[in-house]
Amino acid sequence: MMAQESQPVLDVDDVKVHYGGVRAVDGVSFQVWPGELVGIVGPNGSGKTTLVNAITALTHITDGDIRVDGETIKKFAPPRIARLGVRRTFQAIRLLPDLTVVENVMLGADDGGSPLDAAFRPLRAAKAQRRSRVAALEALGRVGMVEYAELLPGALPYGFQRRVEIARALASSPQLLLLDEPVAGMNPREREEVSELLLNLRSEGLTQLLIEHDLGLVTRVSSRIVVVDFGKVIATGDPVETIRDERVREAYLGRKNA
Ligand SMILES: Nc1ncnc2c1ncn2[C@@H]1O[C@H](COP(=O)(O)OP(=O)(O)OP(=O)(O)O)[C@@H](O)[C@H]1O
Numbered sequence: 001m002m003a004q005e006s007q008p009v010l011d012v013d014d015v016k017v018h019y020g021g022v023r024a025v026d027g028v029s030f031q032v033w034p035g036e037l038v039g040i041v042g043p044n045g046s047g048k049t050t051l052v053n054a055i056t057a058l059t060h061i062t063d064g065d066i067r068v069d070g071e072t073i074k075k076f077a078p079p080r081i082a083r084l085g086v087r088r089t090f091q092a093i094r095l096l097p098d099l100t101v102v103e104n105v106m107l108g109a110d111d112g113g114s115p116l117d118a119a120f121r122p123l124r125a126a127k128a129q130r131r132s133r134v135a136a137l138e139a140l141g142r143v144g145m146v147e148y149a150e151l152l153p154g155a156l157p158y159g160f161q162r163r164v165e166i167a168r169a170l171a172s173s174p175q176l177l178l179l180d181e182p183v184a185g186m187n188p189r190e191r192e193e194v195s196e197l198l199l200n201l202r203s204e205g206l207t208q209l210l211i212e213h214d215l216g217l218v219t220r221v222s223s224r225i226v227v228v229d230f231g232k233v234i235a236t237g238d239p240v241e242t243i244r245d246e247r248v249r250e251a252y253l254g255r256k257n258a
């Protein structure tokens with residue numbers, strides 16, 4: 001081969017996820033290229049979370065293929081996909097209430113050492129622990145949360161808990177970050193702060209896939225958007241132009257739930 005061709009970080013290729021008669025995802029294709037922030041929008045129940053679950057192997061795909069850096073991940077279990085540098089946040093916050101903020105973020109760091117090390121090689125385990133703590137603090141720095149590292153997540157406002165979730169996903173220095181409605185339940189100021197955070201990560205070159213209902217926010221932060229409806233892609237392209245598309249307005253705004 002001559003020069004190495006550029007290839008998408010994520011290649012979703014005619015993916016179907018059917019649950020019995022429910023066609024949650026029904027033949028979706030799109031790519032995410034290095035450094036892009038791709039926004040996925042669509043009405044409630046249009047298959048957005050199911051797509052992210054499929055990419056992270058939390059749900060089985062009925063048909064099609066998903067590739068990361070050109071390699072099919074269809075048969076991989078979630079930990080293997082995480083090791084490829086694909087990390088996510090969840091639509092509902094999942095922080096452990098009895099661990100501190102930094103301990104929660106350490107769970108996302110790569111090298112926490114193995115349980116066997118803890119039992120038989122305490123020095124190695126302690127070193128691994130320290131490395132993952134450093135990675136966690138660095139991730140907290142990226143989301144502006146270092147000063148809250150030793151608090152319990154329950155003591156923080158909702159918007160801050162969301163940032164901790166994002167930090168946990170960042171702690172392993174992922175190559176692809178999947179965000180499922182990261183500003184859900186936030187007030188306008190918190191939303192603005194998270195948009196700025198995502199834009200900062202984008203300018204650092206982090207590749208991101210963002211599921212979000214707030215069309216204004218998606219339009220501001222995304223380099224490109226993909227609109228899904230009833231498990232199918234109905235439009236894709238430049239954020240502002242795509243949002244103006246007649247079919248998108250009809251599908252999305254026409255039936256949008258409160
Ligand atoms: N495990 C499952 N079993 C059966 N049906 C499911 C399952 N998961 C999702 N669905 C259905 O698949 C469809 C898509 O759901 P999904 O959660 O992906 O939508 P969404 O676009 O993320 O919606 P929202 O904007 O409300 O988060 C819905 O009809 C949902 O009820």
Ligand SMILES: [Mg+2]
Pocket residue numbers: 048049050091
């Ligand atoms: Mg969802």
